[in-house]
Structures are given as C-alpha cells and as structure tokens.
Amino acid sequence: MICNYAKVIIKGSPITKSNFKLSNTQGRAILPYDSGKYHDRYALYEEQIAYEARCQNPNTVLNESLIAILKVYYKSKKRHPDTTNITKSIFDGIEKSGLIINDAQIRRLIIEEFYDKDNPRFELELFPESEYHVEYSILKKEKPEKPIIYTPPANKKNKIISCQNNLKKESGDSNSELCEICGKPIKSKEGVSINKGSSFICNNCFKKLF
Incomplete structure (x- = not known):
C-alpha cells in the first residue's frame, strides 16, 4: 500500500x-x-x-x-x-x-x-515532499548552557598541534599558545592550562564554562 x-x-x-x-x-x-x-x-x-x-x-x-x-x-x-x-x-x-x-x-x-x-x-x-515541507530556525538562547567540549582523538592530536604552530607563526606570535575553544592566541598569564599542560584555554572561554 x-x-x-x-x-x-x-x-x-x-x-x-x-x-x-x-x-x-x-x-x-x-x-x-x-x-x-x-x-x-x-x-x-x-x-x-x-x-x-x-x-x-x-x-x-x-x-x-x-x-x-x-x-x-x-x-x-x-x-x-x-x-x-x-x-x-x-x-x-x-x-x-x-x-x-x-x-x-x-x-x-x-x-x-x-x-x-x-x-x-x-x-x-x-x-x-509532495504533501509536506520543512521549516527550521536557529534561535539564540536567553541563558547559555554549559558547552559540551570535545577533544581530538589521539591519532589527530599531532596534526592539530602542527596546524596550531603554523597559525602562530603566521600570526607572528611564536611564543603564544592557541585557545582550545576559540582558537585565538593566548599571551602569557592570560590563559589556563588543561590536559596536563598539553593545551590551553583563554580566560574568557574559561569563565564561560562556569
């Protein structure tokens, strides 16, 4: 039928x-x-x-x-x-x-x-499709929720670190780290180290987590 x-x-x-x-x-x-x-x-x-x-x-x-x-x-x-x-x-x-x-x-x-x-x-x-159509919209939440943060699998970490280093070189800031969340360079004393010091989060992103 x-x-x-x-x-x-x-x-x-x-x-x-x-x-x-x-x-x-x-x-x-x-x-x-x-x-x-x-x-x-x-x-x-x-x-x-x-x-x-x-x-x-x-x-x-x-x-x-x-x-x-x-x-x-x-x-x-x-x-x-x-x-x-x-x-x-x-x-x-x-x-x-x-x-x-x-x-x-x-x-x-x-x-x-x-x-x-x-x-x-x-x-x-x-x-x-002959009888239905679909509509959707993206709406900003009035109260942001705690984000679900993902980390790369082990086999991709080295590749990501290499890309991050290239970005830092291009930005002319070889002594800075990149924020794990927003990707922006972090100057000294402006971020928080995570994952046993292997990566960093800027202060702004860190505050948004709580």
Whole structure:
C-alpha cells in the first residue's frame, strides 16, 4: 500500500557501518554477517532495523522523494559514534525493509542528537515532499548552557598541534599558545592550562564554562 507517512523506532545504541567493515585480499570492502566474530554486529543491526521497520509499518511503501526527521538518543554525551555516520547505517536497514525504494529518496534530512542512558534508540519519521515541507530556525538562547567540549582523538592530536604552530607563526606570535575553544592566541598569564599542560584555554572561554 502506497502511504504518505512512516515512523520507525529502533531501541538500542545506534551503531555505524564504518566501524565494522573489513577488507579482503584484493582490498575490497566487505561486511561480515555470519563469521561468528564481533564484526557481524553491524549486519545483524541492519537486519534488526529492516525487520522492525517492516513490522511497525506493515504493507507500507514510500515511493517518492522524502523528508526525513531523525532523532538519535545515545547513552552518553561523548562516548558514541559520529552522528554524521549514523545515517548510512539506518537508511541501509530502512531500504532493506522495503519501506522505501532507495535511500536516494531522502532529499531533506534533519538530525537531532539527544541522550537517554536508560533507553538509547533512534526515531525516524518519513514524509513525502509532495504533501509536506520543512521549516527550521536557529534561535539564540536567553541563558547559555554549559558547552559540551570535545577533544581530538589521539591519532589527530599531532596534526592539530602542527596546524596550531603554523597559525602562530603566521600570526607572528611564536611564543603564544592557541585557545582550545576559540582558537585565538593566548599571551602569557592570560590563559589556563588543561590536559596536563598539553593545551590551553583563554580566560574568557574559561569563565564561560562556569
């Protein structure tokens, strides 16, 4: 039955395909399914999405261009996959379910990231473009919240430090450090060292944290 709306809710921590790909001897990417190893986990997750999407939307097929609203709920604010990589994992399973014809139908996508340690999941709503349009706005908060600060993974720190040093040379301030948050040079006694002295935050950014 051709329908004009579908909603899918999949419980459990969302995972991304990029963490589970292997390569064969020819260098071609493969996705294990029944090796009995940890890497089977993604293929099983994709099958779970396909099965539950079909059960939640029986006899439903969306065959036109779509607007997708995706809400992802993680257990932790920092320890989770890249949300930008999650969409491929999800839509591969949705396409396999037969709910949509091809994931190329998704022409507009809004992703929101939330946290629910007791009930991690994702919620996906699909609307046909012929009947719906989407509007959004960015509004400044009346009272700023405490920012969620991210630090680069270990394999990228050296590259970032090198870029920071180049910026300092270009600015003509080789004796200053760069603020970890705003990126501006920090003169002596105008910042706070963090991460055991490996990086710094300027006084203005430090005050905003509290």
